[in-house]
Amino acid sequence: MTTASPSYRAHFDFTISFANGGGMTGEGFRLDLPGPDIDSDAIGALLVRHLGLALVSAVELQRLRIVEEAHRGSRGVEGSAPSPRVIDLSHTIEAGLVTYPGLPAPTITPHLTREDSRSKYAQGTEFAMDIIRMIGNTGTYLDSPFHRYEDGGDLASLELSSLVGLTAEVFHLHDAWSAERRGIEAVTLADRELRGAAVLLDTGWSEHLGTPEYGRGAPFLTEEGARFLADAGVALVGIDSLNIDDTESGGERPAHSILLAAGIHVVEHLTRLSEVPARGARFTAAPPAVRGFGTFPVRAFATVGDAH
Structure with missing residues (x-):
């Protein structure tokens, strides 16, 4: 590797x-x-x-x-060409995984065990068929407009071109927020041309997944930040945190409301964003085309160098 x-x-x-x-x-x-x-x-x-x-x-x-130290995206500095690679940005889904506190964890049960399958197939041939039961908000997942709006586009309506091979603009923000200032503001994102890009917010919060700390004090995108990105014409916004919104400020969800109303995809619970350069990567996060469904896990990944 x-x-x-x-x-x-x-x-x-x-x-x-x-x-x-x-x-x-x-x-x-x-x-x-x-x-x-x-x-x-x-x-x-x-x-x-x-x-x-x-x-x-x-x-x-x-x-x-x-x-x-990892680059943060200073203008005029491209750095050396990175080695070709693919970086997996998704959490692994397994039975019992708690992604968002209060939502049900996935369960995995057999429909056909390998042992039972032996009587159905030729000698030496066996299969396993399993059933997974989970809420769409499991692991690393994408929100479509239907998640927020009844008349919004569902997962089946999304154009693959808006999900695959997007120019990635990664904001490495580990030192740009604190427990006292958790919101990511518009001014923090204002130094780049972002039209058509996947804007990925690397806060470092993903390291807490699976612990009680993950659900408390998480960084988020402010309403002004969401409006700035919508006005900038981005294609997708992703974050490695509990939610794109502040879940501790009541029931309002301004970032979801603004971004999804503009047809901008939202990907939450990313991981390993610190390994992706500030510029020069491509981002992919495609869910299955499920009609009448608003959110579903994705295998999100970044391609760097010649890997794409």
């Missing part, structure tokens, strides 16, 4: 002066780098490009250090 090349970021304070007067400063800034062997002048140029500044006369960096 191939592994991705290491990524590097610069941590620094900065002072920028403009040729037509004025300036700006920043503290504790972090910037993706194309590699570890880069000098301060080149980092200054990358900073100017990332911020989209014009008429800069001087850039001074202070307290500069370069660390091995």
Whole structure:
């Protein structure tokens, strides 16, 4: 199995002066780098490009250090080409799995055991046929508009082209939210062109699946964040958290309401998003075409490099 090349970021304070007067400063800034062997002048140029500044006369960096750290999607930095691979972003479904606290866990029972099948087939031939009983909101699943709206499109109505091989824009947000500020705001997502993309929110929360902590204090997308993504024309929004909405604020579900009304697919309970680069991957999450059904598990995955 191939592994991705290491990524590097610069941590620094900065002072920028403009040729037509004025300036700006920043503290504790972090910037993706194309590699570890880069000098301060080149980092200054990358900073100017990332911020989209014009008429800069001087850039001074202070307290500069370069660390091995996953890229977060700085503009103007593509990095080295990743090794070809497919990254599974789905939780494994098994009997007893609790995905969302309060919803029933799946049960798996035999319809035809291997032992019983031996009397039905030729000697040496046997099969197992099993029955799985589960709610659609199990494991990693996709919400269609019908999940929220009676007249919305169901799973059978979804175009495969809107579910397969989407350009993935991954926001690595482990350090962008906290217990006191759980909501992911529009401004956090505003530095990229997102039209037609699968926007994937990597919060790190998936590590709590199967524990009591998973159902409490989870990060979510704010109403303003959902409206921003809808206005940006994204194709899909995914998150590795309990819910795209804040389930602790009452019964309102603004993110679901806004996104699904706009025909934007929602995928919840993703995992391993930290392994997907901020840009350059493709995302697939296709459920079965079930008529009159609004949500169902998917095998979500990202293809990176030449794997797609």
